[in-house]
Every structure is written in structure tokens, then in C-alpha cells.
Amino acid sequence: MITDREIVAAYERIRADIVRTPLEYSAPLSRRTGARVFVKWEADQVTGSFKFRGALNKLKTLSVGEKKAGIIAASTGNHGLGVVRAAAMEHAPVVLFLPRTAAPAKIEKLKAAGGIVEFHGASCEKAEIAARRAARRSGRVYVSPYNDPEVIAGQGTIGLEILEDCPEAEAVIVPIGGGGLIAGIAAYLKNRKPEIRIYGVEPSASAFMKASFAAGKLVAIREGRTLADAVAGGIEPGSITFPLCRTFVDEILLTGEVRLREALTLFGRFHRRKIEGAGGLPLAALLKNPASFRNRTVVLVASGGNIDPVRWEKITGLRPGK
Numbered sequence: 360m361i362t363d364r365e366i367v368a369a370y371e372r373i374r375a376d377i378v379r380t381p382l383e384y385s386a387p388l389s390r391r392t393g394a395r396v397f398v399k400w401e402a403d404q405v406t407g408s409f410k411f412r413g414a415l416n417k418l419k420t421l422s423v424g425e426k427k428a429g430i431i432a433a434s435t436g437n438h439g440l441g442v443v444r445a446a447a448m449e450h451a452p453v454v455l456f457l458p459r460t461a462a463p464a465k466i467e468k469l470k471a472a473g474g475i476v477e478f479h480g481a482s483c484e485k486a487e488i489a490a491r492r493a494a495r496r497s498g499r500v501y502v503s504p505y506n507d508p509e510v511i512a513g514q515g516t517i518g519l520e521i522l523e524d525c526p527e528a529e530a531v532i533v534p535i536g537g538g539g540l541i542a543g544i545a546a547y548l549k550n551r552k553p554e555i556r557i558y559g560v561e562p563s564a565s566a567f568m569k570a571s572f573a574a575g576k577l578v579a580i581r582e583g584r585t586l587a588d589a590v591a592g593g594i595e596p597g598s599i600t601f602p603l604c605r606t607f608v609d610e611i612l613l614t615g616e617v618r619l620r621e622a623l624t625l626f627g628r629f630h631r632r633k634i635e636g637a638g639g640l641p642l643a644a645l646l647k648n649p650a651s652f653r654n655r656t657v658v659l660v661a662s663g664g665n666i667d668p669v670r671w672e673k674i675t676g677l678r679p680g681k
Contacts, residue, residue: 361508361543361603363550366515369416373513376448377412378404380517382524382658387629392645393653397525398626399517402634402664406472409514409540409662410441410504416513417502418442418449426451429499433490435461435469435483436589437663438504443474454499456490458482464667483592505539506598515543521658522551529655532641534662535559535568535611536590538600544660545607559604559611560640562619565591568604569611577601586619586636586674589663614643621646624675626661635666636674 380403388396401409418426430453432442439455446453455474457466460481470476479489494501503510521528521544531548533541538559545557561569564583571577577594585591594601622642626634641659645652672678 360606361511361515361546363547365508365512366519366543366547369509369512370516370519372419373412373415373516376405376415377516379520380404382521383630385629388625388642388645391625392649394645394649395654395656396645397528397656397658398630399521399658399660400632401517401660401662402632402638404663406437406440406444407663407665408437408441409517409660410437411444412516413507413510413513413539413543414438414441414445414502415448416516417507417509418445418451420509421449421451421500425500428497429453430502431456431490431494431497431499432502432504433457433483433487434504435465437665439469439474440472440665442502443469443472447473456486456493458486487595503595505537505542505600506595507539508599511539511543511546511600511603513543514540515547517660518544518547522548525656525658527656528555528658530556530558530652531658531660532558532560532612532644533660534587534590534637534640535561535604536592536637537594537598538568538604540660540662541608542600542603546603549607556609557607558644559608560644561590561611561613562587562640563613563615566611566613567592567594568601569613571601572605572611586616586623587640589635589637590640612644612648614640614647618643618647620674623671624677627671627675627677632661633664633666633668633671634661635663638662638664
């Protein structure tokens with residue numbers, strides 16, 4: 360189990376190099392939902408996503424020899440960007456394993472950030488398997504996007520900031536992909552304020568954790584397409600995030616694509632924020648279930664903002680600055 364003490368230690372380790380992201384009260388979202396709504400803008404984090412926190416904490420716990428040997432990760436998006444930036448700061452060479460199907464724009468973004476890219480397999484899952492094997496063969500450190508206690512502790516520092524900035528919070532709503540973000544946040548908050556309620560949100564089209572909760576074990580499901588592509592995909596067998604979520608998360612909510620599109624549009628209209636699909640999940644869940652949160656102090660974790668501007672405009676119908 361990840362403890363609040365480990366998360367405090369992670370915060371002391373990384374606090375000088377991360378952004379303490381704003382926790383902003385949203386009057387328009389409060390009026391719309393009947394809750395007292397705050398938004399934790401992790402889109403303002405280094406590399407545009409919460410992933411930098413976990414990657415940096417992981418690398419800062421490595422020995423000089425481990426850093427010198429190098430890092431391997433598998434990611435086409437936020438995790439890859441976070442690992443590349445953290446590795447540069449810690450002077451560790453890094454190789455990213457990507458599927459051959461990775462979008463050219465994402466490949467160029469990772470290369471521009473300084474990553475050395477190799478292509479393995481036709482899916483993210485296969486690239487991840489290849490990365491783990493290569494790390495074992497070469498002696499390099501594999502940095503998981505979520506299945507790692509140091510990564511989870513790094514993400515948990517968001518919970519520490521939430522409780523310091525909004526001690527009256529009664530509910531926190533967090534996106535779920537592999538579970539590292541919510542596992543860290545929930546572990547800290549439930550240890551420090553047991554009465555707080557932690558809600559995870561998945562897109563209905565890719566609800567792996569919800570199905571696994573129902574089954575009592577990690578299960579595979581058939582997926583559909585979702586705007587929240589950063590959280591799509593299965594959870595690694597044996598992942599430590601599953602027992603952590605079962606211990607600390609109170610409920611998992613689902614939301615459809617219509618609500619998710621509405622959430623991204625409202626973030627843009629009310630706050631002039633370009634939030635990616637996964638970051639819109641908490642607001643989408645609140646919009647779907649306003650009666651459950653009425654008159655409560657609610658924090659939404661807007662986990663990232665790395666979305667192509669053209670795609671964002673198509674989703675929201677908004678123009679920059681509008």
C-alpha cells in the first residue's frame with residue numbers, strides 16, 4: 360500500500376521542479392450543477408499533464424548507476440512527455456518504445472522533446488511488453504505509466520495540494536485509466552481525511568476499472584472509441600493500482616461521449632481552457648449526476664491539456680480566445 364507519508368516524501372523530492380497547479384473556484388460551474396465546484400488545473404503542469412509528477416519522482420529515487428544505465432518507457436502521449444522531461448533533468452538517457460501505428464504528430468512531439476524513439480509492435484500494449492523485455496535484458500530501468508509505487512506516490516502529490524488549498528473538500532472526482540492518478544490521490548486523502556469521498560470516472564466506451572470492480576479482479580472488456588483517448592486501454596495484469604483503488608476509491612462513475620463533449624466545451628467557454636478528453640471526465644460525471652453532488656464542495660481534477668488545437672475546435676465548436 361502507498362501511504363500518505365510516502366506521498367509527503369515524494370512531494371519534498373519533486374516540489375522544487377513541479378508547478379503547484381492552481382485550484383480555482385468555478386462560479387459558473389457551481390451555478391450550473393448546484394455544487395460548490397473547484398477545478399485542479401493539472402493542464403498547467405510541466406509538459407501539460409499530471410504525468411510529470413510521477414515520472415520525476417520515479418527518476419529521483421534511482422541511483423546514479425541506474426540513471427547512467429538509462430531509462431525505457433512506452434508511451435505515445437503524456438507519460439512519454441513526462442519521462443523525457445524528467446530524464447533530461449536527471450541526466451538519464453531515455454528510449455521510448457512506440458507502436459508502429461503511433462500518430463506522426465505524436466511521434467514528432469516526443470522527438471522534439473528530446474526522446475529517442477523506437478518502434479515495436481502494432482499496439483500500445485505490445486510496445487509496452489517489448490519495453491519491459493528490453494529493460495530486463497539491458498539492465499535499464501523501465502518506467503511504467505501507472506504500475507509503480509514511486510510513480511503513484513508522485514501523482515498522489517496532487518491530493519496533498521488539494522487538501523492544503525481546499526481543506527473543506529467533501530468529494531474529489533478523478534479520471535481513471537490505469538489507475539495511478541486516482542490511486543495516489545485517494546491514498547493521500549483517505550489517510551488524511553477519511554470522510555472525504557473519492558470518485559473515479561471512466562468513459563463508458565472503455566470502463567475497465569468499473570468492470571474489474573464488479574468482477575472482483577482485473578478483467579478484459581471490449582472497447583469502443585472515446586474522446587478520452589488518454590485513459591483508453593486495458594490495465595496491466597497484477598497492477599498494484601487495482602487493490603489500491605478497491606481500498607480507497609468510493610465509487611466509479613461512467614460518462615458518455617455527449618457529456619464529455621459538453622464538459623470540454625464548458626471548460627473552454629467558462630474558463631478559456633483547452634482540456635483534453637481525459638481531463639474532461641470529472642466534469643462530465645458531475646454534469647451527468649448533479650443531484651448526487653448538490654450543495655457539496657467538489658474538486659474536479661482536470662488532468663491534462665495536451666490536445667491538438669484543431670481537434671479541440673472540432674469537438675467544442677469554439678475558436679481560440681472565444
